[in-house]
Amino acid sequence: MKASHAMWSERSVPRALGAALVLAALATSPAAAQDQPRPGFWMDAAIGYGRIRLTCASCSSIVAATGPAYTVSVGGAPSQNVLLGVQGDLWQSSGAPRQQVQTLTALVQWYPWPTAGWFVRAGVGIVRGSVALTADTTGAHSTQGTGVALTIAAGYEIAFTRRFAVALQAATNIAALGDLAVGGALANDVIAYVSRIGVSLVWR
Amino acid sequence: MRARHLVLLALAATAALAARPAVGTAQDTTKVTTPDTAGAPKRDTTAVPVPGARDTTRADSARGGVGLRKHPILALLQMTSVNIFVNRMDAWVLNVSDPPPVGHYANVTLQSWGVNIRHGWVWDTDAFQVNMFMHPFQGAAYFRSGRVNGLNFWESTPLPFLGSLEWEFFGEKTLPSLNDLYNTGFGGIALGEMTWRMAPLIRDNRARGLGRFVRELLAFPIDPTGAVRRVLNGEAWRSLPNPRGSYPGAFDWVFQGGMQNGVDSGATLHHRTTAEALVEMSYGDPFVTPYSQPFDVFQVRLRAGTGSGGNVKEFRVTGRLWAHELTDTAATFRSILTVMQKLEFESSPAFKYGGQSLNIGFVSGIALGGGWDLQTSLYGEGIMLGAVDAPRSGAAGTDRTYDFGPGLGFSVNASLRTGGFQVLTARWHGAYLHSVSGASADTYTQFPSIEAAVPLTGSFGIGGYAGFYHRRSSYVGQPGESASSPEYRVFLVLHTHRGALPGEPAR
Numbered sequence: 001m002k003a004s005h006a007m008w009s010e011r012s013v014p015r016a017l018g019a020a021l022v023l024a025a026l027a028t029s030p031a032a033a034q035d036q037p038r039p040g041f042w043m044d045a046a047i048g049y050g051r052i053r054l055t056c057a058s059c060s061s062i063v064a065a066t067g068p069a070y071t072v073s074v075g076g077a078p079s080q081n082v083l084l085g086v087q088g089d090l091w092q093s094s095g096a097p098r099q100q101v102q103t104l105t106a107l108v109q110w111y112p113w114p115t116a117g118w119f120v121r122a123g124v125g126i127v128r129g130s131v132a133l134t135a136d137t138t139g140a141h142s143t144q145g146t147g148v149a150l151t152i153a154a155g156y157e158i159a160f161t162r163r164f165a166v167a168l169q170a171a172t173n174i175a176a177l178g179d180l181a182v183g184g185a186l187a188n189d190v191i192a193y194v195s196r197i198g199v200s201l202v203w204r
Numbered sequence: 205m206r207a208r209h210l211v212l213l214a215l216a217a218t219a220a221l222a223a224r225p226a227v228g229t230a231q232d233t234t235k236v237t238t239p240d241t242a243g244a245p246k247r248d249t250t251a252v253p254v255p256g257a258r259d260t261t262r263a264d265s266a267r268g269g270v271g272l273r274k275h276p277i278l279a280l281l282q283m284t285s286v287n288i289f290v291n292r293m294d295a296w297v298l299n300v301s302d303p304p305p306v307g308h309y310a311n312v313t314l315q316s317w318g319v320n321i322r323h324g325w326v327w328d329t330d331a332f333q334v335n336m337f338m339h340p341f342q343g344a345a346y347f348r349s350g351r352v353n354g355l356n357f358w359e360s361t362p363l364p365f366l367g368s369l370e371w372e373f374f375g376e377k378t379l380p381s382l383n384d385l386y387n388t389g390f391g392g393i394a395l396g397e398m399t400w401r402m403a404p405l406i407r408d409n410r411a412r413g414l415g416r417f418v419r420e421l422l423a424f425p426i427d428p429t430g431a432v433r434r435v436l437n438g439e440a441w442r443s444l445p446n447p448r449g450s451y452p453g454a455f456d457w458v459f460q461g462g463m464q465n466g467v468d469s470g471a472t473l474h475h476r477t478t479a480e481a482l483v484e485m486s487y488g489d490p491f492v493t494p495y496s497q498p499f500d501v502f503q504v505r506l507r508a509g510t511g512s513g514g515n516v517k518e519f520r521v522t523g524r525l526w527a528h529e530l531t532d533t534a535a536t537f538r539s540i541l542t543v544m545q546k547l548e549f550e551s552s553p554a555f556k557y558g559g560q561s562l563n564i565g566f567v568s569g570i571a572l573g574g575g576w577d578l579q580t581s582l583y584g585e586g587i588m589l590g591a592v593d594a595p596r597s598g599a600a601g602t603d604r605t606y607d608f609g610p611g612l613g614f615s616v617n618a619s620l621r622t623g624g625f626q627v628l629t630a631r632w633h634g635a636y637l638h639s640v641s642g643a644s645a646d647t648y649t650q651f652p653s654i655e656a657a658v659p660l661t662g663s664f665g666i667g668g669y670a671g672f673y674h675r676r677s678s679y680v681g682q683p684g685e686s687a688s689s690p691e692y693r694v695f696l697v698l699h700t701h702r703g704a705l706p707g708e709p710a711r
Contacts, residue, residue: 112276178640
């Protein structure tokens with residue numbers, strides 16, 4: 001019973017995201033997207049669902065887990081189709097062992113077509129991760145590391161008013177955590193990929 | 205055979221894209237009606253060089269950055285064309301290969317694409333020069349794909365990353381390398397914008413004969429895609445107006461030639477004497493060129509020499525991303541809050557250090573009277589990805605003798621000058637790197653140096669330099685270690701200066 005409840009919880013987030021996507025698509029109009037004022041302050045807050053995938057040079061297997069992801073970004077716009085800012089991300093696993101990845105990145109967001117809502121986002125910054133790795137024959141062990149993170153994202157923004165929009169976004173955080181102590185062994189060059197999809201609310 | 209035909213088609217498409225007139229080139233400025241700064245339509249038929257121009261927004265506008273039509277799809281196609289061209293050159297012309305099992309790495313297949321996507325990123329084991337010096341040049345070609353198609357600086361910044369992603373996953377059979385993504389991406393932005401701004405200063409669309417040929421030839425290494433485009437569409441030999449406002453208001457060159465004595469990093473630590481040459485170029489002047497857009501002021505420093513460890517010993521590009529004047533522009537003492545991007549590469553027999561960083565700090569200047577002035581700068585550095593060598597660094601049995609990692613740093617500079625001639629310059633650079641690939645290490649580096657020169661004429665002089673590199677590494681589970689390396693140079697120096705000097709009222 002408990003297991004089925006956990007499964008329902010894990011599936012409900014992607015379903016909710018899909019429903020939000022459909023609703024947003026139905027609610028929007030092309031005219032709204034063309035009225036977006038981009039210069040000036042902006043911020044967004046996103047909730048989504050992500051999957052972590054861990055690799056390292058000496059690991060016996062690739063480890064994966066899923067869980068909710070949260071993002072907050074603030075910044076300014078130097079031109080009509082470019083945003084600059086900082087972004088904080090938090091992803092954590094739904095089940096045991098508890099895993100968590102936190103990143104803080106400086107970002108650039110680019111709208112290739114100023115009158116459309118498509119955008120790409122890229123950022124670089126620092127990461128702190130508590131992850132579970134299998135580096136020897138004794139099973140998975142929890143370990144922590146600090147390193148460097150790259151964020152790459154693409155999405156579509158739907159403007160409801162001149163100051164408020166909803167964005168649908170797919171992103172990957174590539175987090176290099178370095179060498180991590182796992183049990184009695186050392187996992188070399190650990191890289192964590194947190195891939196996520198989400199919906200964000202955007203204020204300008 | 206069919207695949208080869210498809211690639212030939214792609215190459216043809218590359219040529220076709222390259223043959224398009226670049227948005228905002230001199231050719232365009234005679235045809236395109238653009239709004240002027242007041243918003244009124246203005247037909248630009250008077251595009252001529254403006255020596256001393258301070259408004260680099262106009263320069264960017266004239267070359268496609270502002271107010272002209274943007275072509276993001278064409279930018280992406282041209283970026284892809286660069287990858288196809290490099291891949292096919294490697295496969296068909298150069299026939300390059302890696303040691304087994306990789307072999308001919310450019311002969312990519314659907315299977316190799318699948319392997320790369322499934323496996324994901326790794327840290328590669330290439331030599332320091334390859335990773336820290338050569339990759340940014342490939343990134344520059346991606347970046348200029350955006351600039352030449354009308355995108356401004358910030359709009360072009362995703363392109364070196366996208367181009368690198370495309371190359372790493374689909375352009376070669378080796379697993380995608382995360383350090384290449386960093387160095388191609390960030391280095392590509394710095395080198396791409398630098399070369400984008402330099403090329404029009406070298407070319408002269410009104411020159412004729414041998415002079416025209418030499419200028420086009422000299423511009424080729426810094427803007428190869430632009431050079432191909434100019435040959436294909438005839439801009440390379442047609443008489444056309446030059447882009448407006450290319451000159452940034454101040455332009456300095458420093459040339460040094462001499463001998464360097466430095467300690468080797470080998471077990472014997474013996475001194476070696478080598479011949480060295482240094483070129484330093486300053487595009488714009490923070491006290492003369494008011495901030496209008498990224499890289500309206502930048503500096504490039506290249507030092508080459510004989511001896512082991514490669515001929516390029518030092519390469520540094522620093523470009524101003526943003527600035528805010530904190531003082532009155534007519535004051536004797538001026539200070540400017542500045543955000544700067546830096547690409548750094550240092551490779552000597554004794555040590556290797558490189559990285560991509562964002563810097564924030566103050567550039568200050570004080571006019572001392574009698575033609576003398578003092579310029580200082582103080583920056584804090586966020587090192588996005590650095591590389592440093594140490595005895596336990598890298599990967600055993602490979603060309604990797606260094607670690608990768610993010611970090612923090614600082615730099616302090618002070619320069620006493622007379623008439624633009626640097627008489628006494630002191631520098632101090634410190635960095636902390638936390639390794640994420642290689643040894644489990646935290647590395648601290650310090651590099652103070654001092655340089656003095658005596659002007660024999662207004663622009664020519666003789667000088668000396670002394671620097672001291674110190675590194676300390678601490679390791680997880682192993683004792684730490686440190687190393688020091690002094691180096692000395694004597695040189696002849698030539699300064700050229702054009703434009704207003706700091707301390708003079710801004711025009």
